[in-house]
Structure formats: C-alpha cells, structure tokens
Amino acid sequence: MNMAIAIDGPAGAGKSTIAKIVGKNLGLMYINTGSMYRAVTYIALENNISYKDTDRLMKLLNNAEMYFDGDNLILNKKDITNQLTMPIISKNVSNYAAIPMVREKLVKMQQDIAKNYDVIMDGRDIGTVVLKDSQHKFYLTASAETRAMRRCKELTEKKIDVNFEDVLEDIKKRDFIDSTRELNPLTKADDAIEIDSSYLGIDEVVELICNHVKNKKK
Ligand code: DC
Numbered sequence: 001m002n003m004a005i006a007i008d009g010p011a012g013a014g015k016s017t018i019a020k021i022v023g024k025n026l027g028l029m030y031i032n033t034g035s036m037y038r039a040v041t042y043i044a045l046e047n048n049i050s051y052k053d054t055d056r057l058m059k060l061l062n063n064a065e066m067y068f069d070g071d072n073l074i075l076n077k078k079d080i081t082n083q084l085t086m087p088i089i090s091k092n093v094s095n096y097a098a099i100p101m102v103r104e105k106l107v108k109m110q111q112d113i114a115k116n117y118d119v120i121m122d123g124r125d126i127g128t129v130v131l132k133d134s135q136h137k138f139y140l141t142a143s144a145e146t147r148a149m150r151r152c153k154e155l156t157e158k159k160i161d162v163n164f165e166d167v168l169e170d171i172k173k174r175d176f177i178d179s180t181r182e183l184n185p186l187t188k189a190d191d192a193i194e195i196d197s198s199y200l201g202i203d204e205v206v207e208l209i210c211n212h213v214k215n216k217k218k
Helices: 015-026 033-046 052-064 081-085 085-096 098-117 126-130 145-155 164-180 200-216
Strands: 004-008 029-032 066-069 072-075 119-123 137-140 193-196
Touching: 004 126, 004 200, 015 029, 015 098, 015 119, 015 137, 015 200, 033 081, 033 085, 033 098, 033 119, 052 066, 052 098, 066 126, 072 081, 072 119, 081 098, 085 098, 085 145, 085 164, 085 193, 098 119, 119 126, 126 137, 145 164, 193 200
Parallel strands: 004 119, 004 137, 029 119, 137 193
Antiparallel strands: 066 072
C-alpha cells in the first residue's frame, strides 16, 4: 500500500489548510475530497438539476471529466477551483453529497488516486471508507463558533460578503446532514487520533500530525 494519510472532520475544522501543509512537508499529493462533492454541486446547479433528479445528474457526471491539477480542480477542461467555495455551493453541497450513486463514483475515483500515489486526503469518510486501511488517521474538530469564524475570515479574504450568523447556521445545518445521512456519514474512525483545534494554531496541529506519522513509521 502507498503512503496514505486520512483527515476527517466537520466543515471548517481546518482540514484543508492543515492537510495541504502536511502534504508539502511529507511529500504527499493532497486531495481535497470536499472539492469533488462541491464540483458535483457546481455542475448540477449550472444545469438546473435538483439533487432529487439522480438519473439526469448521473448521466451528466458519467460524461464529465474531473481531475486535479495540483491543488486546482478541473471540470470539463475548466478550472473551477475559485467557484467551489461560493456560498451557493456550500448551501447545497450536503444534499448532493448524500446521493449514494454520487458517493460511489467519487469514492472509487479517490481510491484509484490512492492506488497510484502517496496521498493525504481530507473529507468526511476518508478514515472510515476511502482509506480504511490507512495506518495514519486523524479526526480534526473545533467548536461550531470557531469554525464559523474561520470560514467568515476565509470568505472575507476572498472578498465574498458574508454574515457570521448565516455562516454559523450553514455550518450547523451541514454538520447535521453530513453526520446523519444514511451512507458513509461523518464519524470518527475507531483508530483515528482526535485533535481539537479550537485553541491550537495551524503550526501546532501540523506538528502534531507530522510527529504522529513519523513515530508510527519508525
Ligand atoms: O470539506 P467541505 O466543506 O469542502 O465539504 C463539502 C461537503 O462535501 C460537505 O458538506 C460534506 C461533503 N463531503 C462528504 O460527504 N464526503 C467527503 N469525503 C468530503 C466532503
């Protein structure tokens, strides 16, 4: 098995920031699986396809080409990375991510990448489903308020106008849908190390993860 690090946790826990840095430090390909579910939502909304219309959605997805170019996500030859964090996508993504056929397709794509490369992946079902044989699993959390504050800062930096209460409500709603859906809900794998990042800086979390990985490899 290639080197594979799994990072799971709720929205806004800092997974992508941390995973990106750990990936650079350890020489691993970073895969943000949330951006794949966001890309599905993007293409669905662009084509006015409801999450209830799985037939049309799957037809569209089965004819689409999706891949990563570094940290950027390319869909049908278009770099849509910047569009993926728009509030309209965040509001709708949990509904599309709960569709079993969508999950089946994306999980297979993620497992294929992990077969060919050393990876660090973040998401909701990485330690429990996608990379369930991984030796290195982490579950990153923070309070809903801390996560909403971080998301607001991130969006404001991107010059997207947001309101804290709306972001907090959206995060709580997504936590609920992500952790109660029938297929592959957000749960901590039994063998994952839990890290609460509410009072930890980025560097401290990165160091914790890198040290755990290095110690386990010894
Ligand atoms: O990490 P994120 O907020 O960008 O994820 C977007 C959505 O995708 C989130 O609501 C849950 C879903 N998701 C998932 O169901 N499984 C994953 N492996 C990654 C994300």
